[in-house]
Amino acid sequence: MPMLPCHTCGSDEPHRELNPSEKDWLKDRLVKRNVDNYRMCDAPGCRHVRTGFSPCAGHGDQHIRIPEPD
Ligand SMILES: [Zn+2]
Numbered sequence: 001m002p003m004l005p006c007h008t009c010g011s012d013e014p015h016r017e018l019n020p021s022e023k024d025w026l027k028d029r030l031v032k033r034n035v036d037n038y039r040m041c042d043a044p045g046c047r048h049v050r051t052g053f054s055p056c057a058g059h060g061d062q063h064i065r066i067p068e069p070d
Pocket residue numbers: 006007008009010013041042043046047048
């Protein structure tokens with residue numbers, strides 16, 4: 001997994017690709033059809049989403065954390 005700076009953790013953390021249900025959640029949240037370039041922080045309890053280029057998930061200062069699965 002690539003190490004990327006996580007805005008929430010304040011440090012470099014492993015980020016993984018989203019699984020299908022996480023992608024569906026994020027598509028609804030961002031109103032986007034394609035979220036393939038998004039990565040989620042894999043640190044315990046974090047789940048903050050970023051893109052490969054930006055520490056934030058969206059335009060401006062949009063911080064999104066994917067809910068834990070049931
Ligand atoms: Zn994090």
